[in-house]
Amino acid sequence: MFTANDFIPKKYSQTIEQGNFEWSAPSNIALVKYWGKKDNQIPANPSVSFTLNNCKTITKLAFAKKINTGNFSFNLLFEGKPKEDFKPKIHKFLERIEIYLPFLKDYHFTIDTVNTFPHSSGIASSASGMAALAMNMMSLEKALNPEMTEEYFYQKASLLARLGSGSACRSVKGQVVVWGNHKNISGSSDLFGVEFPNAIHDNFKNYQDTILLVDKGEKQVSSTVGHDLMHDHPFAERRFAQAHENLDKLITIFKNGNLEEFIKIVESEALTLHAMMMTSMPYFILIKPNTLEIINAIWKFRNDTKIPVCFTLDAGANVHVLYPNKDKPKVLQFIQDELVGYCQNRQYICDQIGNGAIEIE
Known part of the structure; x- marks a missing residue:
């Protein structure tokens, strides 16, 4: 090391x-x-x-x-x-x-x-x-x-x-x-x-991430500013402990391939991230109304179909839709039928797990 x-x-x-x-x-x-x-x-x-x-x-x-x-x-x-x-x-x-x-x-x-x-x-x-x-x-x-x-x-x-x-x-x-x-x-x-x-279970191999571009504009609060607001945050220490606990849980989930438990951790982490923003001082909100519409639609679709699709968020309004490769056709159809209307100019990006940096000869 x-x-x-x-x-x-x-x-x-x-x-x-x-x-x-x-x-x-x-x-x-x-x-x-x-x-x-x-x-x-x-x-x-x-x-x-x-x-x-x-x-x-x-x-x-x-x-x-x-x-x-x-x-x-x-x-x-x-x-x-x-x-x-x-x-x-x-x-x-x-x-x-x-x-x-x-x-x-x-x-x-x-x-x-x-x-x-x-x-x-x-x-x-x-x-x-x-x-x-x-x-x-x-x-x-x-x-x-x-x-x-x-x-x-x-x-x-x-x-x-x-x-x-x-x-x-x-x-x-x-x-x-x-x-x-x-x-x-x-x-x-x-x-x-x-x-x-x-170990990482086959369920997570070639995992898909479709990114719904809810808002392509620059964020009104930068990540640097957001990080700094954690210094005096009333919930910071509990949040840091929670991250350790959730990472521990993911070690087991990655090994056994339990997608139901994976979804719980990933969606909870996304919402907790934005909860930290909303409870800092000064407080701020990066998610948009269409972000919430997409989240609710994903929850309904998952409940109706039992397809293990979930969302996560970074420090912004866009929604990352995560799902196993085997469910790609059905999830993409769902996105096209029900979610693109919430995207700016109906735009989204289809992505998946990659390997990192590549030198271009």
Whole structure:
């Protein structure tokens, strides 16, 4: 198990003047939610997520050695156009990770990034974006240090991604990823995400996630602000304990494939996340009326058909509809017949469990 100090390099064996790398990294959807954090992007409670496949960020990183090494130097393109309002977040990210990547001020970077889904609409675009950038940075470090092991590469990438956006550490590698120290999950860490190490029942293989785009606009309260409001939250400590308890329950559920119990945990976690928002001070509500209409329709459909479909939510209004692959035709028909009318411009995204970041040659 690596510690934070293990990721601070002593020296590099190679030099490189210029080049480029390109990676895609997916979003992820938490089943047990992380809400609230300590200093240095450390989570207040552990979380576990499904890695997605289609909702991803594709980032190309070009780099060239520069003479003046006193400052960070980078250009940022989002969907082919300069994006000045993203630059402060990237600059802060570079400041946080410089101790782990001491070469950062030696290069000028051009970061060219594109999403396959709407930015800032509750599909964790910061998670996929920061994960993709971290993978590129690690490719550059590996070029400087070719002896680096694969385990070190991915765990450090996850650590770097976390320093950009907490949940980004769950988008690096694995289908089911745990982030945060949990006593009954071997190798779990607050520093980086790890692949869930225990047995996973066939019921959860190729699990489906159809994302209903209720509101594609930017959230009125950012996740960063929401996390900060947990510091003085009256229910924070009980919530953190509940997350540990629910993760314990999921260990058993993943092993025995009990979809009924899975649904209870996942839907309860989604509602608890938003309950924390509604009971903070100041309080806020990110779900929309159509979010509630969809939830009620899912409950009725599940009760009528006994098909094990459920919902979860991230920090936004959009609804993730989760269901086994074998039920895909019936659930998609239900979505088209009854749910698309609640979506903005009738839009939704079909996704499923994926494997993490992929280098584009």
